[in-house]
Amino acid sequence: MNYIIFDMEWNQPSDITAMVTEPLPVTGEIIEIGAVKLDDSFKIIGELRLYITPKYYTRMHKRIAALTGIRDKDLMTRGIPFPEAYEKFREFCGKEYGFMTWSMSDVPMLIDNMLLHGIDVSDLPVCYDIQRIFGREIMRSDTRYALDSALAILNEKGDTAHDALNDSRNTAIICSHLDLDEYLEEYGAQVFAGQPLRQVYSDHREALNDPALAEVTCPWCGGRLDMEPWIRGERCYMSCGTCPEEDEFLIQLAMTRLPSNTYRARRLMYEMSDDLWDIYMDRxxxxxV
Ligand SMILES: [Zn+2]
Structure with missing residues (x-):
């Protein structure tokens, strides 16, 4: 089993009126993937950096260009189309792998970009949020630390931030301070994504009251989940669902505002871990209720 620490940079529409909304709302288009591969004893065994030629937002957003140093020219000369980049990334990951990321924002963005290009999302791996493990196990806190703050706390220097490969290397440095063998079981959750939801809502409340959004099927037994009411989480809504065979899942519901000032929902599902259960119960x- 490999552990793939990865980080991505993505481009954004210049403003909300320029947002692409079909086949799904594109809040970010991935332009760089950086990854560090660890073996099952957490030793670094590989690195990868890919630049991606954008298809939807072909001009770099000024702020993103300034932050990442990536310019239009770089993507034109060094980039490859996303489906090709994803293929290379998968090859790099190997047969059996789990994802490790700093925060949980990269995995949903990767899934969105896969859906955007019609790539199969039925076989997603177990994910570990290293930021959460660092916060809980080292700092004994629910605070979400920035990667450079975490490095400073550990007296590590790290590579320049806002570069997908450097941020992955920096996350690998943090990992070297963590007793991962001890923590992984508590924090690991397989992620499941469905096809994009097409319904448009006038506001969040209308979405939360839509019974269709609470119709969720267990990816393992195919049974319908018995869902608790939506509650507000960190930048999204959450519910806990239990299947007929008693397997539990955390369901995340994120709302994206569209240029027409209406909303579309995105639902992701995580196998319930001890840590996700804590996050859910804390809310x-x-x-x-
Ligand atoms: Zn089930």
């Missing part, structure tokens, strides 16, 4: 308990 649910104060509500008394």
């Amino acid at each position: 649910k308990e104060p509500l008394g």
Whole structure:
């Protein structure tokens, strides 16, 4: 089993009116993937950097260009189309692998870009959020630390930030300070994605009340999940669902505002881990529901 630490940079529409909304709302188009591969004893055994020629947002957003140093010219000369890049990334990952990322924002962005290019999303791996492990196990806190703050806390220098490969290397440095053998079981969750949801809502409330959004099928037994009411999480809504065979899942519902000032929903599903259960209960308990 390999562990793939990866980070991505993505381009954005110049403003919301320029957002591409079909076949799904494109909040970000991946332009760089950086990855570090660890073997099952967490030793670094490979590195990868890919630039991707954008198809939807072909001009770099000024802010992103300034942040990442990636210019239009770089993508034109060094980039390859996303489907080809994804193929190379998968080859790099190997047969059996899990994803490790700093925060949980890269995995949904990768899934969105796969869907955008019609790539199969039925076989996604187990994911580990290293930022969460660092916060909980080293800092004993729910605070989400920036990667450079975490490096500073550990007295590590690291490589220049906002570069997908450097950020992956930096996350690998943090990993070398963590007793991963001890933590992985508690924090690992397989992720599941369906096809994009097409319904448009006038506001969040209308979406949360739509029974269709709470119709979720267990990826393992095919049974319908018994869902709890949506509650507000960190930048998304959450629910816990239990299948007829008693398997539990955390369902995340994110709402994307469209140029027409309406919303589309995106649903992702995670196998329930001890840590996701803690995240869910920390939000649910104060509500008394
Ligand atoms: Zn099931």
